[in-house]
Amino acid sequence: MLDIVLKIALIGFSLSSVIILIRVIKGPSTPDRIVALDAMGINLAAITGITSMIFHTKAFLDVILLFGILSFIGTVAFSKFLQKGEIIEYERRS
Amino acid sequence: MNTNDLILQTVTKIVSFIILLFSLHIFFAGHYNPGGGFVGGLLTSGAIVLLLLAYDIKTVANSLPVDYRIMIAVGLLFAIGTGVGALIFDVPFLTHAFGYFTLPLLGKTSLHTAVLFDIGVYLVVVGATMTIIQTIGESE
Numbered sequence: 001m002l003d004i005v006l007k008i009a010l011i012g013f014s015l016s017s018v019i020i021l022i023r024v025i026k027g028p029s030t031p032d033r034i035v036a037l038d039a040m041g042i043n044l045a046a047i048t049g050i051t052s053m054i055f056h057t058k059a060f061l062d063v064i065l066l067f068g069i070l071s072f073i074g075t076v077a078f079s080k081f082l083q084k085g086e087i088i089e090y091e092r093r094s
Numbered sequence: 095m096n097t098n099d100l101i102l103q104t105v106t107k108i109v110s111f112i113i114l115l116f117s118l119h120i121f122f123a124g125h126y127n128p129g130g131g132f133v134g135g136l137l138t139s140g141a142i143v144l145l146l147l148a149y150d151i152k153t154v155a156n157s158l159p160v161d162y163r164i165m166i167a168v169g170l171l172f173a174i175g176t177g178v179g180a181l182i183f184d185v186p187f188l189t190h191a192f193g194y195f196t197l198p199l200l201g202k203t204s205l206h207t208a209v210l211f212d213i214g215v216y217l218v219v220v221g222a223t224m225t226i227i228q229t230i231g232e233s234e
Contacts, residue, residue: 059128062120066137069113073140076102076147083097088231092150 003054010050017043034078041071099148106148113141121216131212135219142224151231162221162228169217176211 020043023036045067052060081087121134145154180189192206 062128065116066133069116069137069140072109073144073147076144080147088146088227089150090232091152 006050006054010047010054013043013047013050017047030082031079034075034082038071038075041067041074045071103148106144110141110144113137113144117141121212124212125206125208131215132219135216136223138216139220139223139227142220143227146227146231151228162224165217165221166225169214169219169221172214172217173211176207176214179207 017040020036020040024033024040027033027036045064048060048063048067052058077087117134117137117140120129120137121131124130124134142154142158145158176190177188180187180191183189183191188211190207190211192204192208194202194204197203
């Protein structure tokens with residue numbers, strides 16, 4: 001019973017990822033693509049969680065937190081590049 | 095354009111400590127669970143990169159006065175030291191030893207010299223990543 005539910009959820013997240021991928025490919029502006037990639041990373045974390053439930057293992061639980069952290073850092077870096085033109089400044093102009 | 099990074103800096107102050115704790119957890123869990131020195135070092139440098147994103151190189155260098163090139167050297171020294179330390183006890187190079195000890199707070203713990211080797215890997219990974227990123231960030 002739970003197996004069927006998990007597979008349905010997996011299909012749902014895959015469809016959601018495909019729809020996000022459309023936004024990544026034909027997003028009119030760069031911020032659209034960045035937000036879509038961020039959402040795709042969180043979707044990937046959800047897919048990892050469901051997959052670890054299907055495989056009956058706890059070995060992938062660290063990966064979920066890792067996906068969240070990496071997605072956050074990447075999104076912050078991209079948005080800082082868009083806002084200021086450089087990612088890491090030597091001395092901040094306040 | 096006058097920009098204000100108040101939200102990013104406040105979030106960074108909390109989140110970087112969570113990332114640091116998670117990297118320490120992954121580093122120490124490496125013997126029995128997925129993880130180890132490499133992933134732990136990459137996560138620690140991720141936390142420092144988040145600090146670099148929210149602040150600048152000068153502020154981070156003031157608050158974390160670490161020369162990352164010396165850190166690479168110390169890490170390699172740890173890795174070589176665990177290898178040479180085996181030669182003192184008349185066993186082959188890089189032979190590791192372990193034992194069970196009763197520590198005051200933790201109770202019965204197994205201590206393994208492979209952790210010292212892993213500390214070397216951790217220091218080298220943090221040092222190499224931060225050297226690359228800071229060298230690219232400093233050049234105009």
